[in-house]
Amino acid sequence: MTGITSRGEKRLVLVSGRAHPALASAVAEELETELVPTTAYDFANGEIYVRFEESVRGSDAFVLQSHTAPINQWLMEQLLMVDALKRASAKRITVIAPFYPYARQDKKHKGREPISARFIADMFKTAGADRLMSVDLHAAQVQGFFNGPVDHLWAMPILTDYVRSRVDTSNVTVVSPDAGRIRVAEKWAEKLGGGPLAFVHKTRDITRPNQAVANRVVGEVEGRTCVLVDDLIDTGGTIAEAVKVVKAAGARDVIVAATHGVLSDPAAQRLSECGAREVVITDTLPIDVSKHFPQLTVLPIAPLLARAIRAVFDDGSVTSLFDGNA
CATH class of the missing domain: 3.40.50.2020 (Rossmann fold)
Known part of the structure; x- marks a missing residue:
């Protein structure tokens, strides 16, 4: 079965969307594991289908997606993956968004505007994410938008x-x-x-x-x-x-x-x-x-992401990866 074991029966699984397969493969290699086999495709009308091809029950699941153009497609795909993990009984779900989507819309400049970065955090939480991991957030306050632990990594x-x-x-x-x-x-x-x-x-x-x-x-x-x-x-x-x-x-x-x-x-x-x-x-x-x-x-950013994933999985300190500068 895909994944690595640690501390008895505790199991780490890494899943990835389709936005940046090279990065996902590099992270898996750093972790000395394999990506969970996943079926993902688009219907004719643009709707997205995802399914994990093996059990993730009881796992510590990390779902990686790079939010590049078309950003809304990849955001929706990651949300659906989080929901699928939750419904498949993953024990803990960590969203890894190396480039946080909508991060530059972190406040209102004028009336009747959304605070889009906050809304993205709310959507991740609603989908079932327990934790959020990102690299070099455009605005530090985005860490406070997510109602749960946020690992802010520094490149x-x-x-x-x-x-x-x-x-x-x-x-x-x-x-x-x-x-x-x-x-x-x-x-x-x-x-x-x-x-x-x-x-x-x-x-x-x-x-x-x-x-x-x-x-x-x-x-x-x-x-x-x-x-x-x-x-x-x-x-x-x-x-x-x-x-x-x-x-x-x-x-x-x-x-x-x-x-x-x-x-x-x-x-x-x-x-x-x-x-x-x-x-x-x-x-x-x-x-x-x-x-x-x-x-x-x-x-390459994969070594940094892999070290942070290991720290979270082992309940260690992510901050210690940056000598207290994170």
């Missing part, structure tokens, strides 16, 4: 270890693409040797999605290698403009690092032409071959 150690090998840390300035993510940039700076910080002042029209204007850089960047950090890259407009502003201010070199590569069109073109030496992301989301470009580096 920073993966990214900083790689970037450290690519730069002279004595000449690095960590740059935040806006003032709101200065705290994250501070943690990056600590990991890269405690160099100076800078941020890009930008303006955004909340009525026009995926559009922001980078105006100027505040901080010491002239003659330095700048590491521009963010949690995600969607259309690439903000990051590409930030790279241009930083280079115009005299930066010698720019590396971009982000956890989630959404890379909606025309992100690949913008990033390849913006002047960054390298763009480093993780594979929390699948990156289609058409979106690859010479400066792109994709780091």
Whole structure:
């Protein structure tokens, strides 16, 4: 039977949706187990069918899905999988959403808007999820939206270890693409040797999605290698403009690092032409071959997810994976 055993009869099972099969296989390999055989397909009218092909009764079940486009399809598929696990008598169900869906809609900007990130958490809970696991949430308050334990994983150690090998840390300035993510940039700076910080002042029209204007850089960047950090890259407009502003201010070199590569069109073109030496992301989301470009580096997130799954399964500390920084 698929799964691994621990502590007597306790059994871990890993199931996955269809959004990112390569990641699911990599996590299973890290756990030295196999994915539960699952039948999943779409009916002609777009409805989704799922069924697990072996018993999950009494198991500690982890259901993995990467919320890439078409995001609503993969969200519904994961909800149906959670419901199927609950009705099949799984003992505990953990939703793994490496890139939390609707995370950027975490508050109301104007009247008569939903708080979509909260609604997603409510749907997971209603479907039967006992626990939620995600990587680098866009807004920390999303942890409080789910009525149950939330494991907020950090990809920073993966990214900083790689970037450290690519730069002279004595000449690095960590740059935040806006003032709101200065705290994250501070943690990056600590990991890269405690160099100076800078941020890009930008303006955004909340009525026009995926559009922001980078105006100027505040901080010491002239003659330095700048590491521009963010949690995600969607259309690439903000990051590409930030790279241009930083280079115009005299930066010698720019590396971009982000956890989630959404890379909606025309992100690949913008990033390849913006002047960054390298763009480093993780594979929390699948990156289609058409979106690859010479400066792109994709780091594996599966080892981190697998360590967190093991910690939850063994009732250990997930926070200890990050030296208290999570």
